[in-house]
Amino acid sequence: MRKVIIAGNWKMYKTQTEALEFLRGFLNYVDNTPDDREIVLCSPFTALGTLSKNLHGSRIRVGAQNVHWEEVGAYTGEISAPMLAEIGVRYVVVGHSERRQYFGETDETVNLRLKAAQSHGLIPILCVGETKQQRDAGETEAWIISQLEKGLVNVDQAQLVIAYEPIWAIGTGDTCDADEANRIIGIIRSRLDNPNVTIQYGGSVKPGNIDEIMAQPEIDGALVGGASLNPKDFARIVNYESVH
Template sequence: MRKPIIAGNWKMNGTIASGSILIEAFNSVLQDMELSCDVVVCPPFTAIERAVALTRDTAIAVGAQTMDYHDAGAFTGEISPLMLTEVGVNYVIIGHSERREYYGETDETVNAKIKSAFHHNLTPIVCVGESLEQRESGHTLDWITSQLKGALVDVPKEQVSQLIVAYEPIWAIGTGKTATADQAEEVCKEIRDYIRSLYDDETADAVRIQYGGSVKSENALEILGEPNIDGALVGGASLVVDEFIDIIKAANQIGA
């Protein structure tokens, strides 16, 4: 059975101080729980080092929200994988739709970042997702598989089995709209089947697939109960202690 993974993407929210308060609150609850799921928080870059310090010897791992694929160089404003590993980061979100839309990320750069992340022992959380127009025109599955095809070029199956795919329908991110459990499962199953067609059964069965898009406490258990959904990439709800803890509890119930 695949171990569920809940990751909180804080986006450009919070300071070192407010992030510390959040993590301390998460720690105070999670330390008394026997977890059967993985938990990750992805703060802004300025708060990462403090987050790593606060989560040391706890059940929480720390991820970054993006990175450059170069180790170093004249890339003003970018963060390299070496910088992330130096401060103790374990995961990195790659190809989020907001990065694609606002900062020009492509399937090619996503592919380069996946390779760089693995080279530096970072676990990539690779985002895919369709727009409302693509869904309504019936192109969801074609779009998702094309993103995966580009992202996984020359990535060996040993690495693919370790990465995490986050299905995030763009029309459900921060809108309050959520894909139904059936809609989310349909796409997550297609993702697994497509990976199976690219690699093999063992690789496809090992890949953990998250759903992301207005996940909250009231819908988490239903979504996470689907057979091909192995966790959630949580946005706004990861900034609210009770909400995020309830989502973790739902995953814990599924993973037990």
């Protein structure tokens, strides 16, 4: 049975004070959210402890936005899986296109991070997706399959979430058509050993398109960027109208 997971990726937004302010509004909106979906907030490292403490005992899980592959070491500015696990983090985004583009992440380092997360009980959310140039050149499928083949070496697919994020749709307002996102996610699923892996769509997910996205049979959730920063907007996304 595939689990529905709606995750908010706050990126480099929200101080601890702002995170608490978000919770004060958001928690009231999700009191009656159906039990068939999991809610995850992926905050900057500085807010993780605050979120974990204030969400203890709630249904909302806490996620980080990256993790290093070593447990300890001289890696200034990095965070290890044991550090995240100790403060109650459950999920961690790995291989986001912004990490790949701005910080030189490769499929090989993504693979190392995935395995490190899993070795300490964290569930990684592996991000894959193509650029506009790759899509226009007809390279979408081959590119994503390559990302999967290199990234998932020796990774436990029973403890994994995948997010399909077409890079050209992230933060642009240009959402991938729901049926096309469904087609690509179907291709991703066909390449996995475990057909029950939760596969999310990400890329300009908004209150106005979440119902159509979640009506697609292959899509199991969403990785939400900008719209997750507003408690009312993110609550509307979490409380999408299910037509499955």
